[in-house]
Amino acid sequence: MSFNGEQHPGVVPAPGNTQGFRLNHTMLRAKDPEVALAFYSRVFGMRVLRKLDFEEMQFSLYFLANVEQGEAIPEDTRERTAWTFGQKGLLELTHNWGTEQQADFAYHDGNAEPQGFGHICFSVPDLAAAQAWFDVCNVTFVKRAEQGKMKDVIFVKDPDGYWIEVIQADLMAGMGD
Amino acid sequence: MSFNGEQHPGVVPAPGNTQGFRLNHTMLRAKDPEVALAFYSRVFGMRVLRKLDFEEMQFSLYFLANVEQGEAIPEDTRERTAWTFGQKGLLELTHNWGTEQQADFAYHDGNAEPQGFGHICFSVPDLAAAQAWFDVCNVTFVKRAEQGKMKDVIFVKDPDGYWIEVIQADLMAGMGD
Numbered sequence: 001m002s003f004n005g006e007q008h009p010g011v012v013p014a015p016g017n018t019q020g021f022r023l024n025h026t027m028l029r030a031k032d033p034e035v036a037l038a039f040y041s042r043v044f045g046m047r048v049l050r051k052l053d054f055e056e057m058q059f060s061l062y063f064l065a066n067v068e069q070g071e072a073i074p075e076d077t078r079e080r081t082a083w084t085f086g087q088k089g090l091l092e093l094t095h096n097w098g099t100e101q102q103a104d105f106a107y108h109d110g111n112a113e114p115q116g117f118g119h120i121c122f123s124v125p126d127l128a129a130a131q132a133w134f135d136v137c138n139v140t141f142v143k144r145a146e147q148g149k150m151k152d153v154i155f156v157k158d159p160d161g162y163w164i165e166v167i168q169a170d171l172m173a174g175m176g177d
Numbered sequence: 178m179s180f181n182g183e184q185h186p187g188v189v190p191a192p193g194n195t196q197g198f199r200l201n202h203t204m205l206r207a208k209d210p211e212v213a214l215a216f217y218s219r220v221f222g223m224r225v226l227r228k229l230d231f232e233e234m235q236f237s238l239y240f241l242a243n244v245e246q247g248e249a250i251p252e253d254t255r256e257r258t259a260w261t262f263g264q265k266g267l268l269e270l271t272h273n274w275g276t277e278q279q280a281d282f283a284y285h286d287g288n289a290e291p292q293g294f295g296h297i298c299f300s301v302p303d304l305a306a307a308q309a310w311f312d313v314c315n316v317t318f319v320k321r322a323e324q325g326k327m328k329d330v331i332f333v334k335d336p337d338g339y340w341i342e343v344i345q346a347d348l349m350a351g352m353g354d
Binding site for chain 1 (some may be wrong): 180181183185186187188189190191192194195196197198199200201202203204205206210211212213214215216218219220221222223224225226227228229230233234239242243244245246250251252254255256257258259260261262263264265266267268269271284285286287291292293294295296297298299300301302306307310313326337339342344345346347349350351352353354
């Protein structure tokens with residue numbers, strides 16, 4: 001079915017009032033920012049665009065993104081902050097101060113009961129190379145590319161237990177055929 | 178602090194192995210796709226790029242995006258599927274068949290206990306206009322722009338109760354000053 005010919009229950013044409021809306025980020029709480037940042041910077045190559053501290057409320061926010069080759073990030077802090085909040089596809093990690101020191105503290109991944117949030121997903125240029133890289137990094141797999149019903153789809157866990165899907169766009173072309 | 182001069186605990190420089198990685202989507206489970214699609218298409222102007230049905234496993238996936246003015250979406254289904262999985266900033270809604278018919282069924286928003294996932298966030302060109310639009314749409318507010326400690330930040334709820342933050346990029350420049 002062609003894109004513009006497809007109909008889905010409930011869907012209305014995008015109203016003019018929504019012009020310029022874009023999905024900026026997804027926020028997940030992280031127990032220990034040092035551990036989470038080590039993971040997302042090394043395993044997924046994300047960079048911290050902006051860290052915001054809220055002393056009164058005792059939390060910090062980290063806004064992460066994959067910076068594309070040749071992409072210019074504003075050096076000036078205020079300019080970079082505004083730039084950050086106009087992007088697409090960022091990850092925000094919230095650190096409530098002190099959780100990293102509580103041995104039995106853990107966040108809920110959304111896949112155990114009660115269910116809700118499912119996962120975030122990275123698109124990668126080479127799925128096999130990514131899987132080999134995850135092995136180098138000793139990442140915890142939920143499902144390797146060759147396992148389960150959905151071939152060519154990887155699921156790993158981040159340090160807080162959140163699921164991360166990993167796919168290669170052109171390998172997904174036949175999905176749903 | 179300049180972008181390239183900032184250091185954060187745990188962060189390492191992006192390894193070459195992660196080149197081309199991008200955050201493609203966030204998956205949330207939705208009880209009733211007709212209700213959720215009506216909400217995301219009308220209130221936030223998202224379009225369904227691709228719907229995938231998995232009859233054997235009894236679920237459907239909807240991949241939604243804000244299509245920018247002049248952005249060309251491939252009409253051909255396979256081409257569009259591959260294109261979809263190479264984008265940034267999509268929302269995936271998972272519908273497990275039948276949940277819409279269970280009166281007492283509800284997903285967990287991640288903000289009530291047990292906590293984990295926090296919210297998704299849309300960046301909009303005009304926050305005041307967006308807030309007026311949400312009023313027209315009878316959207317449920319968690320926090321209006323003028324309420325609370327964080328001015329110029331709106332939080333609303335989607336039909337499943339997930340929180341959605343709404344911001345205007347240039348109004349955020351001073352955040353963290």
